[in-house]
Amino acid sequence: MTKKYISIGLFFVLIFAAIQSKSDYNLLNIFNKRGVQVIENTTYQEECGACHFDYQPGLLPERSWKKLMTNDELLNHFGEDVSFDDSSTANKIIKYLTLNAADKSSYNRSKKISRSLPSHQSPLRITNTPYIKRKHHGISKELITQQSVGSLSNCTACHNNAHKGDYDDDSVTIPNIKAGLISIELNTQKDGYVGIVKSTNESFKIISTKISSNLSVKKLCRVVSFKGNDEFSVRTYCKIKGGFWH
Amino acid sequence: MNKILLSIIIYIASTNILAIDFNKLYKGWSNNQQVSYSASMGKELWSKEILPGKSCKSCHGSDLTQPGKHIRTNKIIKPLSLKSNPERLTKEKKINKWLKRNCKFTYKRECSPEEKISFIEFIRFN
Structure with a gap:
């Protein structure tokens, strides 16, 4: 008789734990808190x-x-x-x-x-x-x-x-992440180069290159097209000498 | 009725006591000595780089009604001007603390009474 009660009890405990673990705010989180504690001082x-x-x-x-x-x-x-x-x-x-x-x-x-x-x-x-x-x-x-x-x-x-x-x-959003991912290609490849953006798997093509000079600042610019699953976009990245693509 | 009036008077009196007496503060800094200072002197010093790359302006900007940005940490600094941030210059302890810390940050030394008073005058009226 007691065995039966124990097994029924265990059954409910397991069901409860299973449901709780699926939700974002669950009781088990008391023992498993995400992130770090916020500041209260x-x-x-x-x-x-x-x-x-x-x-x-x-x-x-x-x-x-x-x-x-x-x-x-x-x-x-x-x-x-x-x-x-x-x-x-x-x-x-x-x-x-x-x-x-x-x-x-x-x-x-x-x-x-x-x-x-x-x-x-x-x-x-x-x-x-x-x-x-x-x-x-x-x-x-x-x-x-x-x-x-x-x-x-x-x-x-x-x-x-x-x-x-x-x-x-x-x-997390890293500013200029796309430029960072293709910066080596932007630095070294010729117009017409086709490559893949690491981690997003979009394909990209370097379309053209030009120098833009604004006052005394000279910038190297490259026009790039991106082709994702069902998206197509064109962007221009520029950088000053020794700088980073923006 | 009398009670209400009395409490209003006490309230006004107490808020006035809390307001900073700048003349007294300045005398404390200058040890009662005569010093020359002005808001326009403060303005001039504001953008002066005694050490290369560092002035008040580099973190607080030149328009005090606008927020600034810490040059080392990129942290946004609330505006200094009382026009956009009325909490500024309301606590003597804070004024002293920040003048000391920021003079050390910017000039690697504490500021002279002339400099301190001129900065505060510049902030008060801009």
Whole structure:
């Protein structure tokens, strides 16, 4: 009799789990939170977020934040003196950062960052953690150094939902990604060249080349046509000498 | 009725106490010494690059009613002008903090009383 009840109970538990795992907001997410925890600390946002993107504490382990917030480091914070006048503000921030650090977090992405890092390492840059490095490995240098991005530390340039702690691939738009994908061909191939855009599988053709000079700035321009499944488009990419295609 | 009047008076008085007394602030900076300053001096200094590539203008722009952009981090900075951002210059602590930090960022040193007062005058009236 008890066996029967147990099996009926188990059956319902399994059904419940199966349904829950299909929905976006499910109970099991308590143990499996996506992204990193959003920021809920106005002192941190006002003090640190005034000059740069307020990186979530869950992007670095506690030992990194502790090191970053020492007086010596704050006097030379990536080249700038950002030392605090009153230690109470600094202490508030240290407390917030360390309590919510990646190695203290139950959020998935924080856990991944923390796990990727050998315990003897405490990098000061999020971009120096193995997980973040690996995740950005395939992106060409030109796309990262282009003006609207600058460097990998500018999360919001591509991660549209970074402020929500969401760094999912689905919410990424890299500016000029198409130009980046065909930049080698734009640099080296002659008019008439036909190729395939990596990753989107569109075919493209370099139609013509011209020099456009505007005031004293000379630009090399190339007209390219793209043919996708049921889309056809033409775009002109230009660049200054040594620059990047836009 | 009297109670309402009294509370209005207290309210007005308290908001006035909170407003910044700039003359007092300037005297504090200059240690009661006579210094020469003006909004137009502030305007001139605004775009002056004491260190190459860095001036107030490089992050805050020259039109203070418009937002600026941090040259190192690309972070958007809210406008400085009171016309488009009335929260500016309302807290003494913040004024002191940012003058110190930004002078160090831009000039690698703290600013002189003349510079500080001229900047604030320029911001107040632009």
